[in-house]
Amino acid sequence: MLSDSGEAYLVFLEAIHLGECAFYQLDQSLFVANGWNIRKSEAVRQGWCHLQRTDIGTMSSVVCMCREFTNGDQCFHQRFLLDYGEQEFPIERNMQDVQNITILFSRTWDTLLEDSFINHFSVANSSSHNTVKNRVVVEYSGDNRGGGNWTCVKEPSANSCEHIKHPKQTLRRLFDGHLPPGDATASNEVIDVVFDRTEINTLAKSVAGVSTSVTHKPLPPPVWAQIAADGRRAAVPVVRSPPALIKLDQSAACSCRRDGSKYSNAIRIEKRSSVVYNLLEAHQITTEVQKCPVCPHGYIGPDGTDLGLFNYNNRSWFTIAILDDYTAHFTKSETPFVSWVASTACRYQTCSSAMPFVKEKLFRAAWFAYARLLQLDRDMSCSRCGPTPNVTIWDGVTLSFSQKNILPTLRPPTTVNESSESKPAIKPEATLQLIAERAVRREIVTILQGPTLQLPKASHSPDASKPTTEMTNMMQRIQMIPPVIPKLCEIDGSLADAFDKWFGFGVLFSWKPVQAPHQELFLQLAAEESAVQFINERALHNLKQFLQHPLRHHTSLLRLCPAISKVVNIDFESFGSPSKETFEVLKWIYVRSALILGRLKKYGFPEISPALSWRDDWRKTGACYGMPQVRNRPRYPGIPRENSADLGGIDLRGEGCQKFYLTYSENRKTGGLMVVWCPHSVCYGFHIIPRSEGRNDVFSAIFTRWKKAPEVVIYDFACALQPYCMLREPEFFANTLFVIDAFHAKGHTKCGRASFLTNYLETNPDLILVNSSAGESGNSGIRRIRKSVSYMSQDRAILYTRVFLSIWNRQRIRKMEGLSH
Structure with a gap:
């Protein structure tokens, strides 16, 4: 038996901080922990004990x-709470008292069964006073x-007892009446929920855990993921048989990372038994250590990276190769820690370790x-697209963790602060469409949407007197044409002239079908989208140049606006120059669009803030x-609901996009992940979305990181993002x-074609290769x-995601550099 002090207590502390020995706070004075x-x-998995902390003055x-130390000695649980209680469980006077309350304090997934959970309840004996002695733990395993x-x-031998009654009621009310099945709040792979007969909502707290290791030198990426941007770095040795003794050197330090926690000739050297875990087997070794002079229970130990080893806590060493092995597995296929550790344990048995x-918890x-x-830097850039790509592809991914785990440090690009510029002149603008009158827009869309307009030819068939549904619909559309022409004339005579020439009875009674490009142009002129979605400033400038010199070799200037380009090309093929009607419509489009763009512009081009040109701790x-980051996200006090999330659902008027925003995240989870890609994947x-995905996520990410906006933004909700x-x-x-890519365009049935990437492929060859x-x-x-x-905490979720995306990028960059095998 080990002594109840010294090394034995250090083993207990390590188990607590690794979560191998669970320790929870239920209220200000009540705690529950695994037996030891x-x-x-080692922890007693089926044994639990309650603790009570009483403050007497200071x-x-x-x-x-x-059950340990029953002779009156202080047990390890007591020592831990006295040593670390203020640090791990600071006093909170407003913390809810859990007297006579049944508490679900631990809930974990059962890795052996689908949709099965292991739950632990702290149950009070309702017939007794609320003391530590009158509480028991009930375990439930199942769905x-x-x-x-x-x-x-x-x-434990009883199939049923009085203590099980209340937990059964709690579980039923928790999941049948208050939460959807399978949903709960999570913390470091453990789901902590408090629920009781009075619907109290205080959450149990667990120990934060240790995030640092004794090894502290920067590590290069795995050799199979290194790219040219990494430069020449010393290769990490591959360890097959570790040295029997690992000595201290000048690089030795304690995991606390405090000043004065490094190797010193003045401190006595001790030797500690340790284990090195390799790919195939474990090796017993000896590690030299020194007592850390600045932290109470820490030890200074060797770094080990020069030997190809990773020193986690002076007891457990891992070869860099085995850590890289897990990285390879989870980035290549879905491989949770539980599965990988289980398969590695089998490999150890096969190799007779x-x-x-x-x-699993120690390895994790x-x-x-x-x-x-x-050192996963310089890998979020494509050699072909450069440091700031002109074509960007944005998407929200349902990669989320519990909202309970959100920390105050989370700061997405949407965050505003005291340094954010306020722009009160920015206010919502009405009638930004090319055709401002809603009724006229609706009539045009009704006339032109559907099969190409064409009068049916007379037929001598016996059934000719029986009109088909298609014929009836076509005739109804044609009958709407004459009344809409004077309405267009009130807007601008050029629109009425063009509409009459292209869709009037003159062309219909010629028994020729209406030209599809003419039909498409007017459909886009009558779309619900803003004029600057139809033609942006760059395309508007090109249109002006063409209007000044309407020559055939200048038609390429119109490629950024396909609806205009196709109509103009038809005129050149038919007449050798733009027709009068086409030319006048183009002039009207230019004037109307320039006017709308001018209405929107109230401030100059946003300046770059030199003080922000540094990288936050992601x-x-x-x-x-x-x-x-080069700018802060501004404030726009003149815009109502500016700080509100985008709501899911559809446009209730039925006119705009019917695929607006859906609720991606599950209840009590973060809103997912916003990711930006270049065309080479x-x-x-990326950034974590705290609540729900919205247009603000893409807007703020571009505005705060790009010095100049990308030329193309491809996004599922581009139709809503653009305005x-x-x-x-x-x-x-x-x-x-x-623009919306072809994959996501299917649900956008009410959006104009100016919002679709496919609309631009025919006239803009640059986008064909995207x-x-x-x-x-x-x-x-x-x-x-x-x-x-x-089921990860915030810091782990961020790090895990970054490693995955860095390795993903590096695999693609290696292919571009010809380094893949």
Whole structure:
């Protein structure tokens, strides 16, 4: 048996911080923890004990009901709460008292069964006073219906007891009446919920855990993921048989990272038994350590990276190769920690390892500590698209974790602060469409939408007197043409003349079908979208040049506006020059669009803030982009609901886009991940969406990171994003084309074709080569880590996502550089 102090207590502390020995706070004074077997130095999985902390003046007293140290000595649970209680569980005077309350304090997925959970309840004996002695733990394993296995820790041999009654009621009310099945709030792979007969909502707290390791030197990316931008870095040795003794050197340090926690000749050197875990087997070794002079229970140890080793805590060492191995697995296919650790344990048995592989929680903690040291920079840029791509593909991905785990450090690009510029002159603008009158727009769309307008020819068939449904609909559309012409004349005579010439009875009675480009042009003129979606500032400038010199070799200037380009080309083929009607309509389009653009512009081009040209710590903010922040997101006090989230649903008027925004995230989860790709499927950045996806996410990410807006923004909701961006920053986004890719276009049945990428492919060859599905390809890869991220804390979710996307990028960059095998 180990001593109850010294090394044995350090083993207990490590188990607490790794989560191998669970420790929860239920209220200000009540705690519950796994029992601890001091002889085996391991947690008692089926054994739980309650603790009670009492404050007496400035001192604290702790009572523990565990079975160890019954001779009156202080147990490890008590020592931990006295040593670290203020740090891990600071006093909160407003914390709810849980007297006579049944608490679901731990809920984890059962890795062996689908849709099965392991739940732990702290149950009060309602007939007794609320003391630490009168509480027991009840365990339930099964689905949310409660039909699994119930066990009372106090009476484990009994099939049923009085203590199980209340937890059964709690589980039923929790999932049948208040939460959808399978949903709860999570923290570091453990779901903590408090629920009781009075519907109290206080949450149990668990120990934060350790995020740093003794190894502290930066680590290069795995050799199979290195790219030219990494430069020449010393290769990490491959360890097959570790040295029997690893000595201290000048690089040795303590994991606390405090000043004075490094190797010193003045401190006595001790030797500690340790284990190195390799790909195939574990090796017993000896590690030299020194007592850390600045932290109470820490030890200074060797770094080990020069040997190809990773020192997690001076007891558990891992070869860099085995840590890289997990990185390879989870980035290639869906591989949660549980699955990989289980398969590695089998491999150890196959190779007759003298010691088994570590448990999942220890390996997970070690891998995250290793991932924090990986030098994964210079990989969010494509060699073909450059540091700031002109064509960007944006998409929100359902990669989320519990909202309970959101920390105050989370700072997406949508965040505004005291340095954000206020722009009160920006206010909503009405009638931004080319044709301002709504009724006229609706009539034009009714006339022109559908099969090409054409009068049916007379038929001598016996059934000719029986009109078909298609014929009836066509005749109804044609009968609407004469009344709409004078209405167009009130807007502008050129529109009425063109409409009459292209769709009037003169052309219809010639028995010729209406030209499809003419029909398409007027449909886009009557669309609900803003005029600057139909023709942006760059295309407007080109139109002006063409109107000044309407020559055939200048028609290429119109390629940025396909509806105009096709009509003009028909005129050149038929008449050798633009017809009078076409020319006058183009002049009207130019004047009307320039007027609308001028109405929107109220401020100059946004300046770059030199003080912001540095990179925030993405590990905390959750915003990780390949370029630094160059501006703050402004405030727009003149826009109503500016700080509100985009609502899901459809346009209730039935006129606009019917695929506006859906609710992507599950209840009690974050809103997902906003990711930007280039056409070569290289990720240029991402940020965590705290609540729900919206236009603000794309707008703010571009505005705060791009010095000049991209020429093309491809997004599922580009039809809604374009007016959002142009209202707020028209100078910045004036030349940007916002389009929906072909994959997502199916649900946008009410959107004008000016919002679709396919509309531009025929006239703009530059866009033909754009792989608009690059984002969908990347997003399908991200879904490999969806399940793993869903139960992580914020810092781990961010780091795990960054490692995945960095490796994803590096694999594609290596192909471009000809380095892939």
